[in-house]
Amino acid sequence: MKRVLVYLDRDLLRWKRGRVAVVSNLVMPAAWLIFVGLALPVTFTGNYLDFITPGILILTVLSTSLQGGSLLMFDKVLGFLNKFLALPAPRESILFGKILFITLRGAIQATIVLVIAVLIGASLYSPTQYAIMYLILFLFGSLFSAAATTVALFLDDHDSYAAFNTMISMPLFFTSSALMPYSVMPAWLRPIAAANPLSIAIDGIRAAATGVVPLASVGILTLLAGGVLLVCLHVFRHVTV
Amino acid sequence: MTAVETEGLTRYYGDLGAVQDLTLSIDGEIFGLLGPNGSGKTTTVKMLTTLLPPSSGSARICGHDVTREAPAVRERISYVPQEMAVDIKLTGRENVLLFARLYGVPAPRDRTDQALALMGLSDRADDRTGTYSGGMRRRLELAQALVHEPAVLFLDEPTIGLDVAARKRIWEHITSLRHNGVTVFVTTHYMDEADRSCDRVAFLDRGSVVAIGSPSSLKASIPGETIIARITGNYAPREIPGLTFAGQRGDLLTFTGPPAEDGIASIQRELDLQGIPVHEIGRREPSLDDVFLQTVGSQDAAGPFDDHRFRLILRRRG
Numbered sequence: 001m002k003r004v005l006v007y008l009d010r011d012l013l014r015w016k017r018g019r020v021a022v023v024s025n026l027v028m029p030a031a032w033l034i035f036v037g038l039a040l041p042v043t044f045t046g047n048y049l050d051f052i053t054p055g056i057l058i059l060t061v062l063s064t065s066l067q068g069g070s071l072l073m074f075d076k077v078l079g080f081l082n083k084f085l086a087l088p089a090p091r092e093s094i095l096f097g098k099i100l101f102i103t104l105r106g107a108i109q110a111t112i113v114l115v116i117a118v119l120i121g122a123s124l125y126s127p128t129q130y131a132i133m134y135l136i137l138f139l140f141g142s143l144f145s146a147a148a149t150t151v152a153l154f155l156d157d158h159d160s161y162a163a164f165n166t167m168i169s170m171p172l173f174f175t176s177s178a179l180m181p182y183s184v185m186p187a188w189l190r191p192i193a194a195a196n197p198l199s200i201a202i203d204g205i206r207a208a209a210t211g212v213v214p215l216a217s218v219g220i221l222t223l224l225a226g227g228v229l230l231v232c233l234h235v236f237r238h239v240t241v
Numbered sequence: 242m243t244a245v246e247t248e249g250l251t252r253y254y255g256d257l258g259a260v261q262d263l264t265l266s267i268d269g270e271i272f273g274l275l276g277p278n279g280s281g282k283t284t285t286v287k288m289l290t291t292l293l294p295p296s297s298g299s300a301r302i303c304g305h306d307v308t309r310e311a312p313a314v315r316e317r318i319s320y321v322p323q324e325m326a327v328d329i330k331l332t333g334r335e336n337v338l339l340f341a342r343l344y345g346v347p348a349p350r351d352r353t354d355q356a357l358a359l360m361g362l363s364d365r366a367d368d369r370t371g372t373y374s375g376g377m378r379r380r381l382e383l384a385q386a387l388v389h390e391p392a393v394l395f396l397d398e399p400t401i402g403l404d405v406a407a408r409k410r411i412w413e414h415i416t417s418l419r420h421n422g423v424t425v426f427v428t429t430h431y432m433d434e435a436d437r438s439c440d441r442v443a444f445l446d447r448g449s450v451v452a453i454g455s456p457s458s459l460k461a462s463i464p465g466e467t468i469i470a471r472i473t474g475n476y477a478p479r480e481i482p483g484l485t486f487a488g489q490r491g492d493l494l495t496f497t498g499p500p501a502e503d504g505i506a507s508i509q510r511e512l513d514l515q516g517i518p519v520h521e522i523g524r525r526e527p528s529l530d531d532v533f534l535q536t537v538g539s540q541d542a543a544g545p546f547d548d549h550r551f552r553l554i555l556r557r558r559g
Contacts, residue, residue, distance in 0.1 A: 006342040013330070013335065017330040017369075078324060080328075082287075082292060082322045083321075084343070086318065086319070087340075089343050
């Protein structure tokens with residue numbers, strides 16, 4: 001565990017020093033909040049910003065997770081991984097450190113987006129509601145950072161990975177319940193949206209906001225994250241023999 | 242206990258034998274593994290550092306088997322790969338401290354300071370390594386490797402891409418480590434550097450050791466003498482009685498043969514006959530290059546460039 005934190009520390013330090021990336025990752029979610037959340041004329045709710053905020057938080061975590069997928073691949077390509085693998089520290093700590101970093105980074109970015117949302121008029125939650133929200137963000141971040149890392153290690157090529165990233169991120173977002181409730185969706189979209197892991201996370205946060213404890217969402221996300229983490233561990237061991 | 246011991250160490254990539262039947266015993270010395278690109282040097286190092294499992298045979302580091310006791314092996318070694326991998330956004334000190342923490346050494350900050358001082362990097366320790374020269378980055382990697390005081394240090398092409406002064410400095414550091422009792426296993430394709438600094442060298446060609454020994458004994462093993470001619474143009478090899486043409490490298494021709502008084506004259510005659518201008522011709526002390534050319538054969542005679550083999554090696558070892 002100590003080694004996991006050392007690897008986490010390395011990535012946090014590198015992230016902090018790359019100032020442009022810290023800011024640029026916030027522009028898109030902020031734009032969604034302001035130009036869609038505040039501007040879109042919708043009739044199904046009086047406060048669209050409140051409705052869309054959970055979706056934008058999940059979008060933030062999704063995009064930082066997908067972006068983070070290439071980190072371990074770059075460590076491999078640039079020769080860092082071989083140096084780390086020859087160290088006495090347990091090799092899995094490299095992977096867990098990376099997933100923890102990507103998830104934590106997503107949570108930090110989401111927090112900044114949340115502050116922006118509140119500043120422009122989103123309602124505040126209770127401490128318990130925030131705790132549930134962060135639990136969901138954390139589980140969702142682990143799920144997608146493990147999935148992204150797996151795909152990147154498997155593809156083993158930055159261009160292919162970037163193409164994959166572009167290909168899945170927007171379709172995932174638009175087929176979720178981020179922008180509209182199930183009641184106003186066309187019938188064909190409803191089952192797709194209900195099965196989308198983004199919706200599971202978003203619906204969980206929305207449920208928490210209404211005072212319900214979203215056990216189903218948390219349970220499903222935990223199972224998914226655990227399963228994908230196992231697959232990721234398997235791929236990691238396979239590429240590092 | 243012997244630092245590095247291998248027995249019939251073999252690695253196949255598909256049906257390509259990258260390393261074949263390697264049996265070595267190395268202890269308390271600077272051991273150089275020499276050979277052209279793709280001869281299996283990096284594959285050997287990767288097996289010895291537990292990064293790649295052998296197809297057959299075995300290797301032990303300080304008595305620990307690289308496949309069955311990999312964690313114990315990793316406790317005792319350090320590995321600096323060819324690619325210069327330092328975090329350029331981190332300072333030199335942060336780069337070394339990272340490794341001190343990963344190794345779990347006691348008092349990581351003190352060890353970091355010592356390792357940086359040993360490599361002559363103390364005054365630049367708090368600068369981002371993005372501002373370091375190639376030689377400094379390599380020394381920083383050595384500091385990272387030394388922070389846990391390994392028994393065996395593996396260096397894969399430590400001087401590749403560095404200028405002459407930086408190379409010299411790296412080798413000085415390697416030599417001083419050996420005096421402090423570290424066994425150093427180094428791969429290189431710079432024969433002159435190995436000649437100067439290695440206690441023993443082995444030539445690897447297509448995965449097999451073709452010659453092994455101290456540089457001086459290997460050079461002494463070359464029969465006869467070596468004649469070098471500096472020319473302009475290309476020499477078409479023709480039979481010269483008593484001499485063997487060992488190859489052309491750039492504008493230098495190398496001939497070897499039993500000591501004979503008229504060796505130089507015969508070569509001069511042949512070159513004149515072919516109308517090749519000769520700038521310089523004379524006998525030379527044999528070098529490791531000559532040993533290499535003699536044991537492996539001239540580079541041109543090694544057959545056409547095998548594209549498939551080359552790609553296979555690059556891809557598999559990445």
